[in-house]
Amino acid sequence: MSEKPKFLILGGLGFIGRNVLAYLIDQKVASKIRIADKAIPETASLSDYFMAYLNQPYVERIQCNLSNPEQCTRAFSDEHFDYIIDLASETKYGQDDAVYKQHIVDVAVNIGNLVKEHKPNRFVYVSTAYVYDSAKKPCKEDAKLKPWTKPAQFHLQAEEELKKMGLPLIIVRPAITYGPGDLIGMTPRFICGAVYKHINEPMKFLWSADLKLNTVHVRDVAAAIWHLCQKGTNGEIYNLADKNDTDQGKINNMLSILFRIETGFVGTAISTMARMNMKSVVEDVNEKHCQPWSDMCRSAGITNTPLSPYIDQELLYNNPLCIDGSKIEQTGFRYANPNLTPVLVKEVVDAYINQGLFPLPKEYSKPKPTVMPKFE
Known part of the structure; x- marks a missing residue:
């Protein structure tokens, strides 16, 4: 053409x-x-x-x-x-x-x-x-x-x-x-990391580290x-799907590095009990996250933000998302970001901080003005 x-x-x-x-x-x-x-x-x-x-x-x-x-x-x-x-x-x-x-x-x-x-x-x-x-x-x-x-x-x-x-x-x-602009993919978990830093508690999720979330x-x-x-x-x-084979353990490791928090999992017994009454458990967990997030935003003078730590019940079951993304590579495509890294997570958080939509977490360096990379 x-x-x-x-x-x-x-x-x-x-x-x-x-x-x-x-x-x-x-x-x-x-x-x-x-x-x-x-x-x-x-x-x-x-x-x-x-x-x-x-x-x-x-x-x-x-x-x-x-x-x-x-x-x-x-x-x-x-x-x-x-x-x-x-x-x-x-x-x-x-x-x-x-x-x-x-x-x-x-x-x-x-x-x-x-x-x-x-x-x-x-x-x-x-x-x-x-x-x-x-x-x-x-x-x-x-x-x-x-x-x-x-x-x-x-x-x-x-x-x-x-x-x-x-x-x-x-x-x-x-x-x-x-990535930049995400509201519901990984960003709620990033927000949870900031919340646990704020309340000074270890961040522990259901199930196990090897639950795939590609x-x-x-x-x-x-x-x-x-x-x-x-x-x-x-x-x-x-x-x-990238090459990272992302699971809950790798996500927690990213958040531990970025927000300087302790991360882990609640264990098999509690996870099994949660499965029996998932709706109530999810409501309690989201309430625990949402109120501190609201407090953080209010203290930072943020009156309106689309961001929330709320994670829907559908996404908290013990359902692995394990995807082979190699077929497209047979056409000559290459993933420019093959791994989930602290730098890529920080890019998302920094962009929202600079927009005034994400309160600056404790001990988190104030980001420089957002300059995202040009697409190569």
């Missing part, structure tokens, strides 16, 4: 969407990027870093509710896009089935119908690795499907609906995605999406 392509990013103000936007701009690969999202920048907790990308002259923003077919049409109007990326699904936990049906399945179907008419070179649907049955061995793309979170159940339904439409479709299933950095997700637009195969599914 002689001219640079045009991109439509649906859900482009979200966590992954804003990073895809930054990646495409840093790579200088786009002649135009349209962002369609029901949110507006002022309510999306965008840092100055991401706002600078959004304000580029060849970036266009449209506010629309993609679960509404008429509004969804606006996202596609008056332009032909070479690549369409669907990141518009509901990501919050704890919602009703009707909400997930509307904001995952219906949104995907509305978009799919328009993609069929639009005929782009490629349509990338970003699903989730939670669609696999929990297993201790890494799940490849053909592994048993048995979603164990509500959003994943509806993502799988959306995948099946899109497969029926005859689209130039690629499905991406990322592991737990972390991860992938958002910059690698963004790079993979563009890579698959060029070199992926229509009809294929690609997992995204």
Whole structure:
């Protein structure tokens, strides 16, 4: 293609969407990027870093509710896009089935119908690795499907609906995605680390150190999406997971280093008892974390933040997330951030501190102004 392509990013103000936007701009690969999202920048907790990308002259923003077919049409109007990326699904936990049906399945179907008419070179649907049955061995793309979170159940339904439409479709299933802009992936655990520093107690989680919680950095997700637009195969599914083989022990080690706290696990007996009354246990644990976090924010003069240490019950069961992310490497892709490191965790925390959304923890060095790396 002689001219640079045009991109439509649906859900482009979200966590992954804003990073895809930054990646495409840093790579200088786009002649135009349209962002369609029901949110507006002022309510999306965008840092100055991401706002600078959004304000580029060849970036266009449209506010629309993609679960509404008429509004969804606006996202596609008056332009032909070479690549369409669907990141518009509901990501919050704890919602009703009707909400997930509307904001995952219906949104995907509305978009799919328009993609069929639009005929782009490629349509990338970003699903989730939670669609696999929990297993201790890494799940490849053909592994048993048995979603164990509500959003994943509806993502799988959306995948099946899109497969029926005859689209130039690629499905991406990322592991737990972390990095700048993350609210619900790893960040609640990072916040818990700061809370335990504040209350001066050891941080102990349920189950054991070897419970797999495989991860992938958002910059690698963004790079993979563009890579698959060029070199992926229509009809294929690609997992995204780094080389870290992240588990609870490795996460606790990161938090121990970053916040200078003691970490551990409550033990088999207490974990087994918790399984019998999980709802009550989770409520107690989240209450223990949320009140100190509120106190920390109030003391720091933070009156409004999207950040919370709350971890949904669905994510606290003894279900390993163990994902094989090597298939995409057969197409020439390489993970730039193959390991979860204290530096990458600190980058997330520092960015939120600089935004005034995360109170400075005890004994934590005040971060320098946020200068995130350019995408290479």
